Amino acid sequence: MIRRIATAECFTHGRVAGEIHAFSRGYPSRYLRTLDPKTCRLSIVAGLFIPTLSGVRSILQVEPLRPVTVIDEIKIYDQYGDEEMALLMAEAARTLTGADIGIGTSAGIGQGGIAVVSDGSTLFGSSEIYADLRRSDRALIREREESGVTVALCLLERLLEEEDGGKPANHA
Numbered sequence: 685m686i687r688r689i690a691t692a693e694c695f696t697h698g699r700v701a702g703e704i705h706a707f708s709r710g711y712p713s714r715y716l717r718t719l720d721p722k723t724c725r726l727s728i729v730a731g732l733f734i735p736t737l738s739g740v741r742s743i744l745q746v747e748p749l750r751p752v753t754v755i756d757e758i759k760i761y762d763q764y765g766d767e768e769m770a771l772l773m774a775e776a777a778r779t780l781t782g783a784d785i786g787i788g789t790s791a792g793i794g795q796g797g798i799a800v801v802s803d804g805s806t807l808f809g810s811s812e813i814y815a816d817l818r819r820s821d822r823a824l825i826r827e828r829e830e831s832g833v834t835v836a837l838c839l840l841e842r843l844l845e846e847e848d849g850g851k852p853a854n855h856a
Contacts, residue, residue, distance in 0.1 A: 701731020763794030
């Protein structure tokens, strides 16, 4: 069975979708460690990079949460807002595309929010790095991005394993 995935990403800059697509084409992945591309079939329906309020409205067709602040139309939330926004983005991407799984990421002030959703599961996470888009240096923001990609793909592996009845995801 092929699992179709759609992402709506902010702080991970579309890298989650890129990694899933590369994995699905047989390229080695340093992130997807428990999956075997020969037996776990994934397909990216859409990989969206949506950092702005207008993108959320026009592309995802949902009204975004009210941000703490906006810089050049980039939405900036606190930790709680990022978690809620990640869920909203994941659900919207999944619904709009008809995908089996939706992944959303959002980070402004804090560790960021990551949501992975399907019909039967909703998993949440955050990066391991605290940063503030308004004040932190670019190196720290890049560290948060890298951590967010890692966590998002770990959550995807966990969701696939749970949906396969607790069997390792490479036996899908």
